[in-house]
Amino acid sequence: MKTQLDTFVIRSFRKQEMINITPDVIEAARGAAIRNGFLGVFSQHTTAVVLVNEFQSALLSDIGDFLKRIVEDGLPYKHNSPEWSDCDRSNATSHLRSLLFSNGVMLPVADGTPVLGQFQSVILAELDGPRERTLKVQFLGV
Amino acid sequence: MKTQLDTFVIRSFRKQEMINITPDVIEAARGAAIRNGFLGVFSQHTTAVVLVNEFQSALLSDIGDFLKRIVEDGLPYKHNSPEWSDCDRSNATSHLRSLLFSNGVMLPVADGTPVLGQFQSVILAELDGPRERTLKVQFLGV
Amino acid sequence: MKTQLDTFVIRSFRKQEMINITPDVIEAARGAAIRNGFLGVFSQHTTAVVLVNEFQSALLSDIGDFLKRIVEDGLPYKHNSPEWSDCDRSNATSHLRSLLFSNGVMLPVADGTPVLGQFQSVILAELDGPRERTLKVQFLGV
Numbered sequence A, B, C: 001m002k003t004q005l006d007t008f009v010i011r012s013f014r015k016q017e018m019i020n021i022t023p024d025v026i027e028a029a030r031g032a033a034i035r036n037g038f039l040g041v042f043s044q045h046t047t048a049v050v051l052v053n054e055f056q057s058a059l060l061s062d063i064g065d066f067l068k069r070i071v072e073d074g075l076p077y078k079h080n081s082p083e084w085s086d087c088d089r090s091n092a093t094s095h096l097r098s099l100l101f102s103n104g105v106m107l108p109v110a111d112g113t114p115v116l117g118q119f120q121s122v123i124l125a126e127l128d129g130p131r132e133r134t135l136k137v138q139f140l141g142v
Helices: A022-030 A057-070 A092-099 B022-030 B057-070 B092-099 C022-030 C057-070 C092-099
Strands: A002-011 A017-020 A037-043 A048-053 A104-110 A121-126 A132-141 B002-011 B017-020 B037-043 B048-053 B104-110 B121-126 B132-141 C002-011 C017-020 C037-043 C048-053 C104-110 C121-126 C132-141
Touching: A002 A022, A017 A057, A022 A037, A022 A121, A022 A132, A037 A048, A037 B132, A037 C104, A048 A104, A048 B092, A057 B092, A092 C048, A092 C057, A104 B037, A104 B104, A104 C104, A121 A132, A132 C037, B002 B022, B017 B057, B022 B037, B022 B121, B022 B132, B037 B048, B037 C132, B048 B104, B048 C092, B057 C092, B104 C037, B104 C104, B121 B132, C002 C022, C017 C057, C022 C037, C022 C121, C022 C132, C037 C048, C048 C104, C121 C132
Parallel strands: none
Antiparallel strands: A002 A132, A017 A121, A037 A104, A037 A132, A048 A121, B002 B132, B017 B121, B037 B104, B037 B132, B048 B121, C002 C132, C017 C121, C037 C104, C037 C132, C048 C121
């Protein structure tokens, strides 16, 4: 049984941005100490998340609109108020949008390859960019 | 340490349908090479997800209504527009509803049994059926 | 390769409450049989979930408001109706709010410590308290 922890550092360029990290995950799996088991990709942040869905520009635009519809800008969020919070980024909506996802994504690994369906991509969802983001990638298996 | 990857193929019969796969997961765990560790159940699709909640018909009906309320049909989604997308299923709402969940579910395995609370079921949520769906079930442990 | 399954029992005191369990998770990891691998923290309930985000009181208040905005009280939920359901807690909104999260959270473990970013806390979100809640914590690694 072997374990390996990699670090991805990824730069985003917009406030809200979907970044396809599938090639990075496949490459990391190819070079990993395990051939079969699990890998997990974990955001180290509270306003950027990792998800799996189709990476298609029309859909990504719909996702962006959906996140803005479901978590409205302009409400009197306490996290954005100097009376209640010492956070100077006014990023309550980024936190709330990130809540709809998870801190990370687990995937099976088979013969050194992440097991993904035909239309599945691993996506870093930047919800409060532009920023440099750190992801941890944990492998465990044989 | 042992690893095992199973495949479930499950047919759905409606556009939106909740399918209780707890018995399948329990049976797979009973026959698995591991007795203790983790199992993960992973959808191979971007419009069908796996979740854990109570499998009660009144609640499942409320969940269906909630998904339609939170992701409205009839908006001008780009993913449904031939101008922007070559997807001919017009299933933007199915993708957006799937975003509220995760691609898979992890569970502990103890003595060959998935560790679930009294009211917890493992549910395949079909969000763009009817279809044949593939799930991957990964075991890792001792 | 080693595996270990711990149990946390945690009492909540309000209907909706965010409880910081990061110190418990760190302490469990420090004493665990593994040094490197994965840990998973799993709710055994369908109206209480585990999530990772920033544990800041202003933000937690915003999260509480958001959950009430996105899943409204007072709709004619079937799960709350004696005609459709034998559940006497009238807690449909608690189930629906829990759907926005996952049953559990996975984390890498490195040198006996859960790998978390600077602002990440592991949070038990009570959505139908006050209650006594059981979490299962599974370790797998070397």
